[in-house]
Amino acid sequence: MAISRVKGTRDFSPEDMKKRRYVEGVMRSVFESYGYEEILTPTFEYLELFLKKSGEEVLKHAYIFKDKSGKDLILRPEVTTPVIRFYVSNLRNRPHPLRLYYITNCFRYEEPQAGRYREFWQAGVEIIGTNSPEAMAELIIMADDVLKRLNIKHYEIRIGNVEVLKNLLSDVDDRIRSKILRHIDKGEIEKLKEYDINYEKILSIITFSGGRNELEEIAGKDMLLLMDYLDDAGVRYKVDFSIVRGLDYYSGIVFEIHNNKLGAQKQICGGGVYSLGELFGFDIKACGFAFGLDRVILSAERENVLPEVSERRFMLFLFDKKYYKKALEILRIVRKYYKCEMEIMRKKIKKSLEYANSKGIDFFIIVGEEIEKGYITIKDLKRNVQEEVPIENFEEYIKNL
RNA sequence: GCCGGGGUAGGGUAGUGGUCAUCCUGCGGGACUGUGGAUCCCGCGAGCCGGGUUCAAAUCCCGGCCCCGGCCCCA
Known part of the structure; x- marks a missing residue:
């Protein structure tokens, strides 16, 4: 029995990686076009970093271990907290706002x-220095932009504010409050009656469907402003105060994006205003979001919107190793413009052509005795024609293919 | 952690309590010694793991592991 993969992990084939790199590439180019810069933090951190603010749920499912010196370490279950650590220790004297993004793997021990x-992979962005409605608008518009550029259609943006419920429950014990919030998140409205809280008020908020005035009263001006910005941007969304983010550090306006083409795990993006600064003794205004990269890829697959990218590919076949040096020169020229591989299995030309054909290679370059007269044979496998090209015209010839 | 459905070559599959475990595809080679997709031939490659029942288990039973889906939770 061969050694198998660890449960819940995946191997990615060349085909998988093409899809992943494509989706990542779209995210990267959108993020960068908004002026965000890429960073990366370590795969593991001291456990301590995540203890205070990530919340029980995340820690319960974390990979926690000791290193050889007995220090408690954790494989990052999310990236926002490490980014803030990085910020506090090294990036604080940069001009604000800081716009940062990352695309990297995270680890959680779940079924x-x-x-x-x-x-799993998260593609996230953080704005450090402000949590203004303008910043939140930028985030949501950008997330929407990514999905639009990927041609994903079946998604829904929901906007809420965790502060509203938290304030309403401010005099409730911490533990009870998180229980109540969990009921709200799950839609278990009936269970709320069991608690000593303003049931009617909470119910009216989580089932909210009123107009601007009411909304302003409940959620404040910022929420309204954000909605105006999103309207101007043509971003469609729903207001939903029952959104309770799983991470405890969220502290204001939050949003989630779901794709209803997915199964039980519908959420493809989540974010909002958070307060992590107190972890380091600062008041840092910040907000951000993260895409679940795997789920976005899954969405794109389900909706069948991944483009077929075709690129010209070459292969060089060498008849005699005495022309190896010539072949290298030719390869160097071809590789300036195209992908070109070389035959290295000592196959016969027939087998090599079979290989090239089954790999979908477009042009087959043959280096044989004609090289002595200064000619290179180029075979167009798709059109089934071949030509002998003088070596001095070779570069020009392939450039114009 | 819980619930449901699964697990036979790299991928897809067939079958039976008892010959050498099918077939397709794939991969390597040959027929064809410098020209592909066809054909033919040869070769490579498998019953998740452990235990039980049995003269005999891939097949039946139990446990575990893993995969798929759902709950919980999250991305």
Whole structure:
């Protein structure tokens, strides 16, 4: 029995990686076009970093271990907290706002399921220095932009504010409050009656469907402003105060994006205003979001919107190793413009052509005795024609293919 | 952690309590010694793991592991 993969992890084939790199590439180019810069933090951190603010749920499912010196370490279950650590220790004297992004793997020990893995990828952004409605608008517009550029259609943006419920429950014990919030998140409205709280008020908020005035009263001006910005941007969204983010550090306006083409794990993006600064003794205004990269890829697959990217590919076949040096020269020229591989299995030309054909290679370059007269044979496998090209015209010839 | 459905070569599959475990595809080679996709031939490659029942288990039973989906939770 061969050694198998660890549960909840995946191997990615060349085909998988093409899809992943494509989706990542779209995210990267959108993020960068908004002026965000890429960073990366370590795969593991001291456990301490995540103890205070990530919340029980995240820690319960974390990979926690000791290193050889007995220090408690954790594989990052999310990236926002490490980014803030990085910020506090090294980036604080940069001009604000800081716009940062990352695309990297995270780890949680949970039961694997459709769209849920123990090693998964997050593509996230953070704005440090402000949590203004303008900043939140930028985030949501940008997230929407990414999905639009990927041609994903079946998504829904929901906007809420965790402060509203937290304020309403401010005099409730911490533990009870998180229980109540969990009921709200799950839609277990009936259970709320069991608690000593303003049931009617909470119910009216989580089932909110009123107009601007009421909304302003409940959520404040910022929420209204954000909604105006999103309207101007043509971003469609729903207001939903029952959104309770799983991470405890969220502290204001939050949003989630779901794709209803997905199974049980529908959420493809989540974010909002958070307060992590107090962890380091500062008041840092910040907000951000993260895409679940795997789920976005899954969405793109389900909606069948991944483009077929075709690129010209070459292969060089060498008849005699005495022309190896010539072949290298030719390869150097071809590789300035195209992908070109070389035959290295000592195959006969027939087998080599079979290989090239089954790999979908477009042009087959043959280096044989004609090289002595200064000619290179180029065979167009798709059109089944071949030509002998003088070596001095070779570069010009392939450039114009 | 819980619930449901699964697990036979790299991928897809067939079958039976008892010959050498099918077939397709794939991969390597040959027929064809410098020209592909066809054909033919040869070769490579498998019953998740452990235990039980049995003269005999890939097949039946139990446990575990893993995969798929759902709950919980999250991305």
